[in-house]
Amino acid sequence: MNEAERRELAEILFPNITKTREYYEEKYPERNLPDGAMITRYGPSPTGFVHLGNLLSAFADMVYARQTNGSFFLRIEDTDQKRMVDGGIENITSVLHDFDIIPTEGYSFGGEYGPYRQSERTEIYQTYVKDLIVRGYAYPCFMSEEEIAAIKEEQEINKTKIGIYGVYATDRDLSLEEVKAHLDNNDEYVIRLKSPGNPKNEIEVIDCIKGKLKFPEHDIDTILLKKDGTPTYHFAHAIDDHLMHTTHVIRGDEWVSSLPLHIQLFEILGFTPVKYAHIAPITIKDAETGNIRKISKRKDPWFGVKYYDENGIPIEALHLYLATITNTNFEEWYLQNPDKSIFDFEFSFDKQAIGGTSFDEAKLMNLCKTYFSRKKGEEVYEETLKWALKHDSEYAELLIANKSDMIKFLNIEKDGPRPRKDISKYSDVKEEFSYAIDSLFEKENYSKNESEKEYDIDLILDYVNNYLDLDTTNEEWFNKVKEFATNNGYASSPKDYKNNPENYKGHVGDICEAIRVMITGRLKSPDLFSIMKILGKDKILHRIELYKNKH
């Protein structure tokens, strides 16, 4: 076909497209941003399912845009109707809000470069395709799915490269008359790229994370527009990221193999190339096979991002974890700068792991524990309440009803330089502090006490009635416990007991243990005296009574 014929073809194929490339180039001028500003984007498909890998890339998008005073936008990539799930898009935006990864523009966030939903950009894609047809870089292909399958089969047998290219691209050089005949026949067609590449040539791509990558030139006539007139990912990527002026495409590593195509598309379209940063997948060592594998929806509960919300992993702790996977030197920096915000750290692509990053649950939990240990009781209370309101309304009511005591309990041993680390998620609070709320305590009724030991109830009753003074200091209180221990044939220190066990019935620790079990229902607890002070003598006696009834 000569140019005149291609023009005619373009008009026949896209009679309704009247705008031109120039129109869009003018409509979407460059943003007025400082030098070095990065423009990033998160482009989820509308299934609405967000997994850890997605969250990680969105996190990186946010962090890089933010630290360069750039822009981070949300684009819904809903080019495939089969992927539409009811409420999916709403879920994506609500997840972004829940995890505090807020785009500066984009779908539902406003901005000058919209529409930010690919299904609303069909006219734009078609305008550029029309132009490519005129310029001889795209053509309608009428091959049936059966034909393509047959070619693939043949290619598999011959062990040649799979795809529609070179001699296999039979519709590449159809004459205008042949195309018209197909059209008259109402044959369905797609628009394919007429790839100018030669695989004998090598191209070099610099990936911001992976460094220098070499590939053979792309030569497959990839589909640009599907038969419903909708673009494929690759084409939409080129058009959108150009028109929206993305500077850095941060995406999963599964895209590196399509890099030659994307580079070629940018070239043919005359766009300045974007920079790519391909993030390594999050992996896990499979418990059964021992192999490293990509995390999966079915096998790994923490793959779906809902898990973190439902279990009450604090967002800030999750951010810390995402930051440690994003940059390998973050963890050390944070250790030295525990009071700084994530955004004070300077993230860089060359500190990003090239290989797969394994999900380290223990590390996440440790981050969480440290997070909680540094929070005051009031904050832990407020955040836990917020979580419970969403996920455990029964507990939320109890928290509200017991607010002041609850905060006191949560504040035990928080003042010193060595705060406790006993909570790693909001959902732990209910369990760890079950003794803090009477109704919960009574419901549990010592069922969690693993100790089979028989405690001397009368002895403890004697202690509480005759020795216990709650209006004193911890030190004086403990001295009195020791005194009581000695008077009753117990050693005042575990060491004494250890040296001469035959001289004693036990030691102070045993008495404390008995008290602890009776008033908290557990063998481990924060500082005993603090708990008793908050509880008060009446409740202490009441709980001992409960214990007596149970045994």
Added chain:
RNA sequence: GGCGAGUUGGUGAAGCGGCUUAACACACUGCCCUUUCACGGCAGCAUUCACGGAUUCGAAUUCCGUACUCGUCACCA
């Protein structure tokens, strides 16, 4: 199978040709502190960087080959 990438301890990893007798963190173990747990302190935890070869005075670090793992090869993104 083609193409691309990765491979350092129990885990996440630092390392970019001599400063490495392989950092740091998490986990684990032991001891100490101690009324329990936690916290904290001390100590231990890869003589070795998947394997084989090459380059070099010198390699975890460069090159080649092998193995394994991962990604991709859709009118899905």
